[in-house]
Amino acid sequence: MNTIKHIHEVIFLIENNNEQWTPEELVEAIGDTWGTDVQFGSCSGTTFPKENALEFLLNRQKVVLSEEGKVALHSSMKICNGHEDFVG
Structure with a gap:
C-alpha cells in the first residue's frame, strides 16, 4: 500500500x-x-x-529552479489553508 502525504510536506522538506x-x-x-x-x-x-511533485509545485509557483539548477522556494510562495484535516 502506498503512503500518501500532503504536498505541503515536500514544501517543508525543500x-x-x-x-x-x-x-x-x-x-x-x-x-x-x-x-x-x-x-x-x-x-x-x-x-x-513523487516523480510529479516538483512539476506540481513549479506549475503552482511554489518553487523555482535557481540559475544553478537547484530547487528553491519561490520568493512569494504561500501555503494555502484548509489542509489541516488531510489524512496521510
Whole structure:
C-alpha cells in the first residue's frame, strides 16, 4: 500500500534544505524520507507519485529552479489553508 502525504510536506522538506538539491536529487530525497512508493495529495484532492511533485509545485509557483539548477522556494510562495484535516 502506498503512503500518501500532503504536498505541503515536500514544501517543508525543500524549505529545510533550500537550494541543496537538483530535481533528480529532490525525488531521491523524497523517496529516502517517505519511501519509494509515496504519493502526494493536494488541497484540491489530486493524488500523484513523487516523480510529479516538483512539476506540481513549479506549475503552482511554489518553487523555482535557481540559475544553478537547484530547487528553491519561490520568493512569494504561500501555503494555502484548509489542509489541516488531510489524512496521510
